[in-house]
Amino acid sequence: xxxxxxxxxxxxxxxxxxxxxxxxxxxxxxxxxxxxxxxxxxxxxxxxxxxxxxxxxxxx
Amino acid sequence: xxxxxxxxxxxxxxxxxxxxxxxxxxxxxxxxxxxxxxxxxxxxxxxxxxxxxxxxxxxxxxxxxxxxxxxxxxxxxxxxxxxxxxxxxxxxxxxxxxxxxxxxxxxxxxxxxxxxxxxxxxxxxxxxxxxxxxxxxxxxxxxxxxxxxxxxxxxx
Numbered sequence: 001x002x003x004x005x006x007x008x009x010x011x012x013x014x015x016x017x018x019x020x021x022x023x024x025x026x027x028x029x030x031x032x033x034x035x036x037x038x039x040x041x042x043x044x045x046x047x048x049x050x051x052x053x054x055x056x057x058x059x060x
Numbered sequence: 061x062x063x064x065x066x067x068x069x070x071x072x073x074x075x076x077x078x079x080x081x082x083x084x085x086x087x088x089x090x091x092x093x094x095x096x097x098x099x100x101x102x103x104x105x106x107x108x109x110x111x112x113x114x115x116x117x118x119x120x121x122x123x124x125x126x127x128x129x130x131x132x133x134x135x136x137x138x139x140x141x142x143x144x145x146x147x148x149x150x151x152x153x154x155x156x157x158x159x160x161x162x163x164x165x166x167x168x169x170x171x172x173x174x175x176x177x178x179x180x181x182x183x184x185x186x187x188x189x190x191x192x193x194x195x196x197x198x199x200x201x202x203x204x205x206x207x208x209x210x211x212x213x214x215x216x
Binding site: 003004005010013017018020021025029 | 122125126128129130132133136139140141183185186188189191192195196199202203205206215216
């Protein structure tokens with residue numbers, strides 16, 4: 001039985017893992033890493049929600 | 061003529077003294093592994109085991125976070141029946157998929173050896189899984205580059 005995630009859950013997990021790696025690798029200090037990781041996560045989730053509404057608007 | 065001779069003698073004195081000057085801190089605490097060795101070992105180990113390139117340089121928290129993120133992403137991709145690309149010379153997207161998967165290093169080798177990962181995507185979720193596998197490999201490439209930058213002293 002394969003793991004079955006909804007599109008939103010898959011995108012949410014993707015955002016978390018990618019943000020952690022981006023935060024650690026792009027910035028130097030711990031504080032900057034946390035800030036940049038959170039920024040990336042917010043951008044991922046914001047982009048996801050905006051893209052969702054754009055697709056909804058195109059359909060209606 | 062005399063002025064040229066004096067300048068020459070001064071520059072020779074400077075050349076003679078410059079190489080013998082040593083950093084007292086570095087002399088007291090010599091590194092356990094030389095930077096040149098670490099700059100090869102850290103990326104290689106980091107490619108084979110995600111996050112290990114940071115762990116061998118005593119960046120414990122960063123290493124563990126990178127390892128957890130990349131390994132969990134790869135395992136989730138496999139659990140979602142994602143496709144693992146094999147070496148191929150066909151479609152450009154297949155070649156790029158293979159390069160992305162290859163970034164996962166040891167996990168890619170183990171999953172190929174155990175014949176994990178479907179070659180045909182059986183359902184929609186499996187397509188997410190394929191992307192998870194590729195992105196886990198690509199994130200590991202970034203992690204390897206970061207381990208290299210730490211080893212050469214470009215990053216703290």
